[in-house]
Amino acid sequence: MNGLTWKYALHRIGIYLLTILISITLIFVISRAVPGDPIENMWRQLEMQKGQIEGVDLIIDHYKELFGLNEPIGIQYLKYLWNTVRFEFGVSFVHYPTSVSSMIGHALPWTLGLGLITTLIIFIFGNGIGAVFGWERTPKFIKTIIPSSLIFTSIPSVLAALFLLSIFSKNLGWFPLAGAYNSNVTQGWNWPYIASVIKYGFLPVLSILLVNIGWTILGMRAMVVTIGGADYVRLAQAKGLKPFYILKKYTVRNALLPQLTSLALSLGGLISGQVLVESIFSYPGMGMLIFRAIREQDFNVIQATSYMFILITATSVLLIDLLYPLIDPRITHGED
């Protein structure tokens, strides 16, 4: 029973760093494997949309030089690694001279807001509902609701978004079609702005929520049913403890451990699910940013946003791994 040990912690941190290195290397390779030169594509596309640009070859060469795209690929990779670890993402190719950091700075709060609220709701309500559904004393009429929680789990969040947009925005007009807040309110810590943000974020949150909450409910329900038959729960019942007390202190507490792991792992899925949802609602978050960057072959933005996603997911998993032995003393990763 050693709990968290240095050896275990260093091992997990090593895996964490290796995961990040492999991931960012893959992103570098994949973004450059797409056919075409991003600068040439951008200017040729501009020329096709806006008419002939005289001296376009000169401009293309200038920007390639400026962005270091004329350097050998190995040098580009080493510079990319060095810049990435220092969070120096450079400037956007397409939105030059805007820095990638400022683009992320604008987008990240919206995505974090959306993602954290969704994750919290899914975790709290999903596990709460799952526990209720799995508890043997829950009235049967409530248990019959279980299948309805699964309606949206098998469809992508993008379809759920289109469905909700169609019903609640286009047909009923209850929610706005696009955006993050009403332009008539002043940005800041005031109620009209907060209410506007909640209203504009409601459908995007709901789109992600409906698709993801079912799995949390099912997982929690299964854990509660399993743990409900464990010896220590039977012993508690034999001791005459109140059933709800047993649910709260014995069943749910133990059932939450695997849910915590899935919470960390689901963060990556939640964020990737957000990419298309944000683009459908024109929500100005990281999803929109990466969606557009991929279309525009904006290497620096693709690399930076993907790095942020990887970092968030990998760090969450690392934290859970490190916290596990502390949450559950039965779990040991050290030497006996």
Place this chain on the structure above:
Amino acid sequence: MQKQKRTITCLIALMMIFAIVLSSCNTSPTDEVVEETSGTSDTVGEETADTGTQPGNYENATREETVYFDAYVAHVDHANWNPFITDNLRDVGLQQALIEPLFMLNYDTGEIDPWLGLSMEANDTFDVWTLNLRPGVKWSDGEDFNADDVVFTVNMFLANTPDLGADVALWTESVEKINDLTVQFNLTDSNPRYQLDIWSFKIWGDRNSIVPEHIWNEYADNPMEFTNYDPEQGWPVFTGPYLLSKFTENEYIYVRNDNWWGVEAGFQDLPAPKRLIWIQYGTEESKAAAMIANDLDAMANTSLGAFEAMTAANSNIIGWESELPYGTIDPCPRYLSINNEHPIWSDSTLRQAVNLAVDREQIVTIAYEGGTSASISIFPQYGSMEQYNSALEDAGLAASKTADTEAAKALIESSGWVLNADGYYEKDGQVLTMSILTIEESMETRRIGDVVAEQLRNIGIDAESQVLSFGAWLTAQSEDGTPEDDYEGAVSFVCGGVNEPYVTLNTFGGGEDVTKGGMERWSGESWEAFRASVAQLKNLAPGDAAGVPVVVEAYENIIEDMPFVTLTQASMLTPLNTTYWTNWPTSENPYTIPSTWVQSTHLIIHNLQPAN
């Protein structure tokens, strides 16, 4: 047991309350705007009768006083109002509400209409141009707009090439102030298109906008670093009849400047809209819903299906035409690009056969559902191009609207190809194939590609449409690999001349030091003769009647070699809403093109009238 059930019931009740609270804000954003602004309107209305929102308070203008435009491009840095950066905010109001051009090309007449400039005249050799500015023009901060600003801006371009673009420096040797309203440009070479290409709105906007010297002079050495935004100082400062009010992540709001120079100078009255908003709705479905709900007054290019759905749901929505094709054309006709260096398609007889096999009317009917017209040449069919297109028709050089499949087959067979058992032509064991590249992001090119491939299969060419991302599509045509690996055909487009054919033709003529022309890699005797004609055109002023026979001569070489096959005019279908605003440009009232993302939107804004 009872207590536990109560707890569960309470838990469920709490969840329901939470859901109700979240959904309690059940009005649309525009409803909110209307509610808030109509409140203002009511209050103001009591004091000012029907004069509407008071000057200085246009931020709260009513829906009836506001025009909502579709911001179809999503931008990233909303606080950078520098018009020269790559991701500039020109299409969300910067060039429609704030920046006025020196001159504006009229697509119908081909004339270059004056705006901030009164005239621009060249010497006989087109290498010295004199610009006369309109008197009385002022920047929005009250400073005079004059020759100093023009000279400063040109010198800034010359010192910051290619950051600010390359065209000014390519053509301008030096610039001189003659007096406050006159500027002389000394060119590096003769250029009859200097006024049109460098200093006028032609297709999208005047890239080389004049900026106020008294604000930009601090940034003359590093203009790309200047954000041109400081609300406390009233920046951005331009000459347009609107001022930037504010912006959010998806809205750009401008209010009318009642002190606009144009009124005092006798140029034009103030435009009627007191507030302009470019708003981003994302998907086409969301935009259509906003149009139907009268939350949007003008939408960017849309599909025919979406347009018909909109007009069915809201009879106030109109297009350029009142019946099919509903829209007008954009300046970039579509054509089938053919690789003239491909081992098979280097045979001009086969390219001639493809030209005969293409049924352009069928492409219009199937791919566009009637939403455009067949091309008779590679030029856009604007009124200003009429003299060239008519001359080509008179010379028998215009493309046929229908196919002649028998003649096409005869041509293929004359090159030694024989139909095989599968119904495709074959020669020396090789089947006659054509893979037609289309653009994934462009439904239009994909649909054209499918129809053309079907038409080619019908005459015995094993053709297929291949969808690629724009980058891959471009790369496939640009890269000089082995001829066998190179592309065979591609649905392409050329955005060149609007009122004269030189720029379009030069696309296929190549530059001065090239040995083949365009993506098509056209070369040979016909191409050399074509280039000679294009060189002649280069030295003629746009619209010069002497250019017409030269264009015919050039086109004879195109028809002789058929390096590409013209297909259709590009469709531009922009839904416009007459619920709050009327006098939009239409075919019956064609004062400008109906595109609200380009700089000619100034004309639309000046012409709009409130519906009530």
